Amino acid sequence: MTNYKYRNMKLAILGSGFIGRFYADSLVAQRRKDEITMVYSRTEVNAEKFAKDYNIPNFSSDMIACIEHDDVDVVIIALSNDMHLEAVLACAKAGKHVLCTKPLGRNAKEALQMLQAVEDANIVGGYLEDLCYTPKFLKSLASIQAGNIGEVIWTKSREAHPGPHSDWFWNKEKSGGGVLLDLGCHCIEISRNFIGKNCKPVEVMCWGDTRVHPIEAEDNAVGLVKYENGAIGQFEVSWTFRGGMDLRDEVMGTEGTIWLNNFLRTGFEMFTSGKTGTYVAEKAEHNSGWLFPVGDEAHELGYSHMFTDMFDAIEKQSQPSENFYDGYVVNAIMDAAYLSMHSKQWEPINIEQWRGEMEGVREKKWQDYDENHYLIKEEILPNGIKKSIIKNKKTGSIEKR
């Protein structure tokens, strides 16, 4: 690997659509030292427009030429899902570090090929899972890892909005699936971080249905991922939500609770009669009444910290927190979820190369009240007296003290 210390990253963006622009916006903000030097789009005219908008010196409609360009250190894939594998293989061949948008593959088979390609080529494969880099997520994760909420026993991640912007998302062949693949990948990886990446996801139960949009794929899904230590990672995703973009996470631990709201309720509330002004809210469905803008969207959605971690990792010749292996695990969980959606039962998760710990089944540890009893619950009554509910270890009988 080249030593990048003390120099800037030179970046190529593949794709000039909605997500490509979001990435570019983040990369030119706040006087970052890294530069976008190249952009690829299927059509020359779109590539040129994008290059002009972001003051990028080079553009092309030839993806391979773009990847191999001398002035490119790192390739950022912002293409439709069906193009990820091809683009990653080309990066591996060219020996260029590659950062790929989510989900990594349309399925685990594709993802595994990508993982093996970057590992064989000895390049960094960064998984652009932005929602695992939001400022709130990072602080929560640090707090959980410091033990502040005890053992995590249940997490929930919810992402819901009225449906994606780009047409290819609605085409199952190109996208690989519906809302589960598009939004569920975020939720699954969020929960997996909170529960602990060392803990193996073992099985999944998932419901999905097509309720509102005339498409083949599911537009609503809810599921539970069970981990080896008994923890549950719940996900709720929808392309039919009304009211904006709903991005919430919750964690229940034995000693605490975390609630995050990343979008609709972040301390910014605005009412407008709509009679004056020119307000067009992002992803909002209406322009008057009570609106809930987000201050700095790209930052709040994790893009700033995500790219910082990616480029820092490349400089340090290490792996970013979210990398192709994580992308592969998420795809494996989603494959099982799709099976469950049809089999209507819990389905095992098949991960070929498990790299976490093998915890095995853990013995349950109950809290002692005294030598002969477990403590079930203790509370202070309104009159100040402490009441304990206990269980006899031998007889199993429940008593009050």
Place this chain on the structure above:
Amino acid sequence: MTNYKYRNMKLAILGSGFIGRFYADSLVAQRRKDEITMVYSRTEVNAEKFAKDYNIPNFSSDMIACIEHDDVDVVIIALSNDMHLEAVLACAKAGKHVLCTKPLGRNAKEALQMLQAVEDANIVGGYLEDLCYTPKFLKSLASIQAGNIGEVIWTKSREAHPGPHSDWFWNKEKSGGGVLLDLGCHCIEISRNFIGKNCKPVEVMCWGDTRVHPIEAEDNAVGLVKYENGAIGQFEVSWTFRGGMDLRDEVMGTEGTIWLNNFLRTGFEMFTSGKTGTYVAEKAEHNSGWLFPVGDEAHELGYSHMFTDMFDAIEKQSQPSENFYDGYVVNAIMDAAYLSMHSKQWEPINIEQWRGEMEGVREKKWQDYDENHYLIKEEILPNGIKKSIIKNKKTGSIEKR
């Protein structure tokens, strides 16, 4: 039936525990005209104490005598779950109207016996499902029924706290189950109301586990109830939540969204250093730092409107909104949920006497874009241009306009 018009209800409360006191508090508040004339407790001393506290003229440790007392029109059952059936049968025998706390039975078999008993005796059987009477719930329900959020496609009801106050709850024999039975009954009936009581619940998938407390029954559970029209009623319940009592409901409709928070975030926020004063918060786990009290708990939890509906129904010789039939349906759903918890697959719900509509499977109606296309999604881009994503009815191809 006696004509109660123009006179007060004379009430007996069976049970002098936590829930009995909550009921009594509600019944003596705001200068209500109905009077508690009798209280029963297993022990004479508890009955006497309760009678004294609420200024009740009669008390007894003989349940049958209490029910049959001349000065009693309506019996309110606030006993442990294993006592409901016996008490209801005695009320039916005595021809006294009966209001029973939730869940109605420990299982559908018990509930069905109770339902048949009150119907045979031609008395009112009120199901004391208070959370289907909270002011927020009632207004939400009216709004949904007026069509304001379109067709309901998904609802979620969540109830979580650190565990019940009374010891019998922790004993599976007496309670009939764990947190699913104790709290899930609320959540299931809330969702059932939002989706529509005419719509048949057909199958259920449920996860439950014992994670924290040394008990036989589950202390955490999550499940999905599927209705005949495709709607999903999700429930999340926990006896291991940290931070107080979490009572939230959500509804997603095709034209709108409803979010309710009944307890921890209701517009009342308080910080105290804990150095002065005597604050003891109800169900809170701590007495300093940020606390979130509820103004008038019994009212916010639905007790006021619940008893009003019950007594008004008796006066009008009709049925309250929540009655024994509803209690039976909820028990039937929970029976299937317990099966699913162990079989790890969706389980059919067995309702012997379905009284709602028989909708059958409904044909899906997609929205037309034009003669040859369905509309998938329409949005206004930041530049003001309208973008439509459509689907060719014949070829199924997805296009952008």
Place this chain on the structure above:
Amino acid sequence: MTNYKYRNMKLAILGSGFIGRFYADSLVAQRRKDEITMVYSRTEVNAEKFAKDYNIPNFSSDMIACIEHDDVDVVIIALSNDMHLEAVLACAKAGKHVLCTKPLGRNAKEALQMLQAVEDANIVGGYLEDLCYTPKFLKSLASIQAGNIGEVIWTKSREAHPGPHSDWFWNKEKSGGGVLLDLGCHCIEISRNFIGKNCKPVEVMCWGDTRVHPIEAEDNAVGLVKYENGAIGQFEVSWTFRGGMDLRDEVMGTEGTIWLNNFLRTGFEMFTSGKTGTYVAEKAEHNSGWLFPVGDEAHELGYSHMFTDMFDAIEKQSQPSENFYDGYVVNAIMDAAYLSMHSKQWEPINIEQWRGEMEGVREKKWQDYDENHYLIKEEILPNGIKKSIIKNKKTGSIEKR
């Protein structure tokens, strides 16, 4: 006084407008035992309509006849401000208890006449200050009185909406003033309760202006009331607020903080596209987008607990928490506020019959750090070390320890 124990109150309502209906709604809710037996309106047709709507046996357009009617124990005044004095004097003459809507008078002179009239007649004069009876207010007040937030040093009460419903409010002759009189009376009494009714309000500074509506009186006002112990009661009122009804209170104590939101953010959130349904929100300015309904408005606004306290007081032959003396004090504060609005300086508050304590100026008590120093501030630094900022009692120099 008659002994009302064991019997219901028989009530006359004077006025059939918006506030009269709000009172009646509250009085017929939740099976209260007290009955409205009579209604007065200026026009026979309005009186009859009101009587029919609420199932009231008698109605009249003769106010005196209404007050003197045999079947009336208590008179509730829901008239425009210019009619309060005349109605109260008639009640006093008839020896009927009287409950008067807020503000008591158009000024302190009128209020004092009313206070003297009820005291001379030995009847109860209840001041219908509903916002000092909201469930959140009552619990907050109890908590403050229990010492949980230490000494109250600053309170703020804010009431703002787009303007009143009835035309007479906009006529300064009839109402006696603008938004300060209409809404400020609530805010002033809320703060006065929190600071302590025994503590004398001494001076007031107030800004007011007519910014939006073409009226003589002020449509916006902000003011500070200073109390003898140094505490400040701040009020903010507006008839030009956009977004619904904003009802918030805040209290800062030496050991804690209280924040109340009574209307726009109470845990009830709803989005509707507006394409279906018939939603008409109360006092909201729009029918689509995000809406924030209140569950049981009359209850949340304090009407239930207010009338309970009033009738309980009459039964017990005592005074309700909010009575004519309180109404008089509030009028005296508002008189000074109007003076300040024009003199542009702090104005003394002239209360003829101060019935609270005479505290005098209190000596300040600083917290000792040691014999020679006061403690200014103590904090735990991120590295765990305790840092103290102290002041030398003799030299006054500030030091760090």
Place this chain on the structure above:
Amino acid sequence: MTNYKYRNMKLAILGSGFIGRFYADSLVAQRRKDEITMVYSRTEVNAEKFAKDYNIPNFSSDMIACIEHDDVDVVIIALSNDMHLEAVLACAKAGKHVLCTKPLGRNAKEALQMLQAVEDANIVGGYLEDLCYTPKFLKSLASIQAGNIGEVIWTKSREAHPGPHSDWFWNKEKSGGGVLLDLGCHCIEISRNFIGKNCKPVEVMCWGDTRVHPIEAEDNAVGLVKYENGAIGQFEVSWTFRGGMDLRDEVMGTEGTIWLNNFLRTGFEMFTSGKTGTYVAEKAEHNSGWLFPVGDEAHELGYSHMFTDMFDAIEKQSQPSENFYDGYVVNAIMDAAYLSMHSKQWEPINIEQWRGEMEGVREKKWQDYDENHYLIKEEILPNGIKKSIIKNKKTGSIEKR
């Protein structure tokens, strides 16, 4: 001026205390291209420690040497208030661009000297008013400037916490005042932006008192700044608030409302029993119970966007949005506020070099109902009927239609 285009800024930080570290944290985050090349502290050991912590090549305890160092383009002043003037004069002499923390001076006289110095030296004088650069503030301001809430008639900015970290703040000689100077400067400039910098602040009314801490200066203050167009900018500041750091802004316009919460309620909620883990919350007063962390504090507090604007302005040879002229205006307003605190009346604001527009007194424009009437208020009644309250232009009488 040198042309900085295409090169990084080389920065010196004067001061190694709390605020200096906050600035440095922001400047090294997210791979910014600008570099800190020098740090000054009064003591060599502190300067060295700071340099080591942030990997800064040079450090010094000689302020002048530090400013004049060849490898320094821009000087950032993070010193106590009494040192600002001296440091700015040295920068001006050395011809180095200077960014100064808030407040600019201890009073307007000092601020004016600094303004004149940078203008005479033809260097950029950036005013580090971070709260006018928070992401929420920037989006709000853009929305207001686009007309979305109509004309701004009232704004409020509130900043409250338990008191500053550094000892010199508590020393009136060094700081120049109390909480009004420390926190009021933020609030005043926030409101001034919302109302419009072209609009002249004309007079101010302020209350302040020393209620809790044993200091000379005020620890609580509330004030109103009146602008030429009639708008009011309200500020509330406290060094005695309990519960963390309260940072809220509100704006009332004729067509809308904005509410911002920058710290305590931003969609991040956490409960911890405190039994496990190592949580130490920033500026929080407790480590257990419900806590409200902020995701990325420095970013949310505006530091990222502030420094970006400052360096971009230097590159473009223009002025940043917040510059020394703004700092001077804020000092002039605070001088008048201190006068008012003692005179107990509105005091005129004396700005020697007003650079905004001279609006003069504007005529009020009322909304017409028809030729002969103004419209006071229009509303849709629950029965769907539109009710208008109007005023006769000639007679002034109020009518209902």
